[in-house]
Amino acid sequence: MSNLHNEIYVGYYSWPICVLGPGKRVGLWLTGCTLKCPGCMSPHFFVRRPEQRMPVATLMAKLRPGLRACDGLTVSGGEPFEQPAALAALLQCFAAEFPQKDVLVYSGCTIEEIWQDPQKREVLRWIDMLMDGRFEVNSSHEKVWRGSDNQRLLLLSERALKYAAFREAKSPARPLLQVQWLGEGRVSLIGVPARGVTANLRGKLRAVANAAQRETRQD
Known part of the structure; x- marks a missing residue:
């Protein structure tokens, strides 16, 4: 059972978002990132601030109206996997309340790196789609929903297989x-x-x- 008392650092949230995943989505940006990829679009989310901290239950209450109206949840940052316990608690709560809706998480870590850490690996259970890998400012930029083409759209659940065409789809x-x-x-x-x-x-x-x-x- 998820621990809704876990605290999570949140930089921003908004909905409906139509440019970071399939359909209309709630977008959530967590703060804190030690990767600090050169050229990152969101350097303002690298550092956590005390006022950004809130219980997972409070965050769910804030997101709930949007989650009811949208097709899924997209989590970015910052680096979401630098808050693995809180992220797992949030996604477990989401899955319990919205079992028909999907989750896309952006991470600068590769899935191989995530898999090496048991706490981070646990989070993968609750994710349908993972966009993994560092942003590389000198890499090509043609594929949809990602900042550089080295990043991979990984489908981690059976219901995510319907999005297989987007793994190599080109951006507009x-x-x-x-x-x-x-x-x-x-x-x-x-x-x-x-x-x-x-x-x-x-x-x-x-x-x-x-x-x-x-x-x-x-x-």
């Missing part, structure tokens, strides 16, 4: 991004952008948001 010519306005001139970019797009787009979006904020204050 223009990789899809979702943009969310967070207020106070802040934006969130969700998805896997083409190389070099992230910094440029973030700068432009911040400029637009700041201009809109100034106009609002003047009114």
Whole structure:
């Protein structure tokens, strides 16, 4: 039985997300990553902060409305497998409440590395799809849902086999991004952008948001 008293470090969550896995999904980004791949899209999730910590039960309560409305859960980070006990507790709770919905987890670790650690290996029981491997900024970037083509979409459950075509599927010519306005001139970019797009787009979006904020204050 999952331990809902386990505490988990959470950077961000949102739904519906349509660019990180099949269908409409709840996206969850955990914090803390010692891999720190050069060129990572989410360096702001490398370090954990005390205010990001919450019980797994609290997180489930926050995610539940989205999970009811979406097709599945996508977990990224940060490095989710650096919180194996809390991640396992969360995914067990998810499986108990939403047994027909699937889980996709992004990890910079390979499945071979995960398998060497018994605690991390236990988490694999609760995952349908694993996108594994370090982000390699100089690798090709053609396959769907991943930042570099060395990363593998691994199907770990029988129900995930219906997504087999996506293991080698190509990304659209223009990789899809979702943009969310967070207020106070802040934006969130969700998805896997083409190389070099992230910094440029973030700068432009911040400029637009700041201009809109100034106009609002003047009114």
